[in-house]
Amino acid sequence: MASSRSSEGSAPSGGFPRHTFREQDALWAELLALGDAVVGSLEKCVQAVCEGRLDLIAEVKEEEEESDRKEVKIEQECLRVLALYEPVASDLRRLATVLKVNRDWERVADLALRVARRVRKLARKHPEIVAPEDLKDLARAVFVHVKASQTALKQSDAEAARKLIAGDQTIDDAYRNVRRGLKEQLAAHADQLDGWLLLLNSARNLERIADHATGIAQAVIFLQEGTIVRHSAK
Structure with missing residues (x-):
């Protein structure tokens, strides 16, 4: 049976209205804009960890609320x-x-705020404790990982997404090394228990941020190929 829609409202294929494609494009643009904002917020979080930029934490909080x-x-x-x-x-x-x-x-923004808040709490309550260099390296590596997932999403690049997923193991290994070192410090400085626990929690949240970046890469592959690669071998 012929469609009764006018040519203006008809679908390019399958009876799907043209204006719905425009709505999908608008949704996609909003998603990419959200990614831009979250990556910017995470960058400020990493600056707080690595450079002690406590002045940026209020911005991270405001941006997390906007991301919600x-x-x-x-x-x-x-x-x-x-x-x-x-x-x-x-x-x-x-x-x-x-x-x-x-x-x-949304979860990346939330976890970035958690890390930033713990940086501030550590500075206020335990100024004698300095974040170790391997934790700072982990924070920088996680940011690069997230930035790569953003690029793969923008370009709908399944090949780049697969490379990113393979690189997740490097983040996991770095996290385990950081955790091991922090536990050693905790055992050696039991009187500073709360401070070292803040750093342990920050490391864990950074690793979780990387997991969400990997999830974005998996979604890119699903988008392009219709294949669900979650839980499959990397």
């Missing part, structure tokens, strides 16, 4: 499009990717 609002807005809009138009195939994959990555960006 954007995450909810994107999710609501994505669910609305899913409910109204029931997309299939690549369109459904794209919207599923938006939902997944949207949540990952």
Whole structure:
């Protein structure tokens, strides 16, 4: 049966309305903008860890709150499009990717704020404790990892995403080394227990941020190939 839609409102294929493609494009642009904001916030967090830039922590907090609002807005809009138009195939994959990555960006922003707050608490309560260099190196490596996931997402680059996933093991190894060293310091300085625990928690949160970047890379592969690589061998 011929469609009754006008040519202006007709779908390019499969009966999917043209304006819905515009809505998807707008959603994708919002997701990329959220990623830009979160990466900027994480960079400030890393500066707080590595350079003692406590003045940036208030900005990280404000940006985390804004990320929360954007995450909810994107999710609501994505669910609305899913409910109204029931997309299939690549369109459904794209919207599923938006939902997944949207949540990952929100979690990165939240974890960055947690790390930044612990940096401030350590400076206030235990100024005699300095973050070790291997923790700073971990923070820098995690930022590079997240930045790479952002680039893979923007370019929809499955090959780059696979390289990033393979590199996650390096982050895990670095985290284990940092954790081992911090536990040794904790055992040697039991009177500074709270301070070393703050650093341990920061290291763990940095490793979790890297996990979310890896999740974004997995979503890029799903978007491009329809393949779920989560839990598969790296």
